[in-house]
Amino acid sequence: HTHQLAQPLSVRADNIQVDERTGMSVYLGHVRIVQDGLTVHADRVRVHSLHGHVLSIHARGTPLHMEDQKTGGLPLFGTALTLDFAAAPDEVTLTGHVVFHQGVNVLHGHIVHYYVRSQRITAVRGAHKRVRARIVPHSRAPQAGSGH
Amino acid sequence: CGFHLRSAHEFALPASLSVLRVRMPSSGLKYPGLVLVVRHALEDRGVRIVDHRKAPTVVLGGEMMNPVVVTLNSNGGASAYLLDYAVTFSLVGPGGRLLMAPRTVRVQREYSFNPENVLAMAREQSYLERRMRLSAARQIVWALATYKGPPAVAAAPHKPHAP
């Protein structure tokens, strides 16, 4: 089954339980969500849709994996315990031991918002674990002002 | 009052120091004056002096001979000097292990001199320097006599040297 969310969104799983009345459908087992360049692999996904429009998606994994190939640069990989497509068009929120990799750079956080279209990431610390980042400067010494 | 003729035991150095080497790396010369005097003082106590590395070494260094003016004559010229002599020594095992921590020996002699013959004054000063080195050597030998450490020679069986 594939559901559209502003962009074409397809969700595949071993089995699906749909509750027409509440508009809630639950996908279980090797769930894969694809939307544009974004791909999510999770154990369990709950999709809430109304009149054929998807309002929110909640994915859960131990951990779940997220991948974005269309970043205009290096692909972005993320892992977390839960993932939510909020109603806003392109904001993805990951929570729980979130780790983002882009090339050799790494970002750890408790809650991470990923704004797909603007490629912005916001990470916030958890109760016990602070945000940690590993930044490797570009190998080529950048010419003054010549940005990547 | 407890005095007795010195016994062979009190006279000899510890058995582990029966063979010694004496060196003064800081001087650059193989036999500076002090090295010879210390060698003779040790030979006097029955120690065999050798030149190879396998024996423990008495390392001498930091020799300082400092004449200090102590009195002036009526005309304000120096009439007596104090010769202040100091040298440090340590005992190092064949492997380079420190067996006896560095120690400073100090000897002083005052000498007044006749200002009318300055060449003679130089002879007197060098005579006193030789006597002070003898006294320093005796003090070094006495300190070595109190060495109680383990046998300084390396554990390897020490093959007797050809005479």
Add this chain to the structure above:
Amino acid sequence: ACPAPATHPTPFVGTRGGRKIAHVVADKARAFADGVTVFSGKVVLTYGTETVHAQRIRFNRRTNAFTAIGHVRVTNAQGGELRAHYLHMNRATGRGVARAVRFVLPGSNARGRAVMVILRSRHKSDIKDTRYTMCPEGTKVWYIDADRLHLNYTKDVGIATNARVYFHGVPIFYWPYLSFPISSKRKSGFLPPRYGTASNSGIMLSIPYYWNLAPNYDLTTTPEIMTRRGVLFRNHFRYLGLGYSGSDRIDYIPVDRVYGGPRYALHIAHNQVFNPYWWASINYNRVSDPAFYTDFSANFALASQIDLPQLGAVGYSGRHLRLQVTSSAYQLLDTSIGAAYKPYEELPGLFLNARGTAKPNRLHYRLKASAARFLGGGTPPADRLDLEPALSYPWRWPAGFITPRLAVRETDYWIAGQPTIHRTTPIASLSDGLVFERTLKGGGRQTLEPELSYLYVPYRNQQGIPFFDTAPAPFTYTNLFRTNSFFGPDRQVDANQLIAGLTTRLYSSTGRERLRASVGEIYYFHKPSIYATYQTRVLNRTSDLAAEAYARLSRHWYVRGSLAWNPNNDQTDEGDAYVEYSPKPNAIITVGHRYIRGVQEQVDVSLQWPVLTHWSTLVETSYSLMQSASLESYLGIQYNSCCWGLGFYVGKTLGLNNTQFTTAMFEFTLNGLGALGSAPVVPLSQHGFMLGY
């Protein structure tokens, strides 16, 4: 004690991290597509050995630069630290800017505040509008305001421009340009200037400059400006090489207004070892006029020199053979000794000393030989050959020794090439001694060593021989057992005498010699007919009693003394005593007394004692009882806190040829910045001596 400065001189803001991976920890992070990430909330950025703490850090991965804002604190592993409100750093180029900065410079204890710091490169930084001090934490007794402070870590130099020095808030000094070392490494630059007054030179200001020319040689030039005389240029050149070293001093004053003309002093010292056996040494001194040192030296030892040595020597030091070729001449400074007297010069002198085995209980042979040519002294050139072959058999056993010795001394003279005097004297001696020992409680040992020696030397008429390099040996215990009571071959005393001596030594359990005392006397079977003219005392059947003692009584007390006492008339002919008490390293009191019947009696007292916490007093005086005049006395007061120091010294010294001069020295030191004033070579350091026990 004062806190020691951090030792490693590295930039307080390290920028070597160009390539290194940056690790960041924060409460929040916002990463943007263009490679910029903004961290906020107690951010800690670390790379290599540097750590940056701040409230907020904006890190640009592409330009490899970051900007830190709010309570910025940068530290590196070498103790450097910088605190600022704002810091922008380009890690690739090492350039950066910091604002509202507080810094600590490792290596020099300098700490301060600045409006802005520009980090030029990995090793250079400029601090704008700064106020800094070298006082340790907490005290700000003095500080420096400077428009600009340039730090160059490769050259280890800090340069301040328009520097104003404040002391307790009062501006006391202004430097348009001030350089100071920012590390302990040797560096060219000004050494602490000296300021003082001396009665014979007026007000003096000397500003030494140190040239670190190379790792193994350097030069210190010190122009000494004197109001009454002019400018004396003192130059001290030192060098060190493989097997050789030297130290040369050239002091030159173009015009000495009091003396009326140029004056100079020369000192050349060179020692060299060619290989393990051959060595050479030079010790050459010369002054333009005898009064040079008395006029220009507050240094007690220099001012009292009677003769300046001009010596050269080449030698071979083997195990059995010692050879030495020397040339000895002296420049006479003491004009009171008599116009006729002019010291002989020995040009050249050849000395040879050969000996066989030194092992005990074996026949020993020994040859002492010397050949010399003497010039001057109002006589034509004289040559002398002196040979002394000797045979002895030191028979030793643990409790004593017996040493018979037979020598023949052959001495020949040629005056102006013609053989004149010839002297051959046998010298026979038999010396023996015993050693008694006892163990003391606490593990120490004491020895009692009686010694007896018989000496026989037949009389030879030696009237015609001039005293080239020979003089009578003073009457001390050490000289009792000599086979000739003269130093030098021009007189060989006849002797038929018995010398008795007794020595006791005290050793601690660790083998340190705590005490040595000796007493001895000579019994003349036949009175010697050659003895020193000055020995006016009629020689009786027995000589004076000679005694000497050296004792380190405890860790704080040290006593030294010697005595020549005439038992017949119960009079002391010669004696000296010296006592030293030093409870703490910088507290010492010494008292010395010297007496030579009819010639000299002198008392020396010196005291250096800490008073209160930072003050210490310095008193030193030598008083001649015979002339009831003070030969030399000094008084000094010193204040020294970790931050600054003040010293005041006044002294009166008797120089050569009865010149009296008084000096007053004033020294004001801002620690780390150099002394404004001069502390003379305190004679105390020559009289009192800290024993290295």
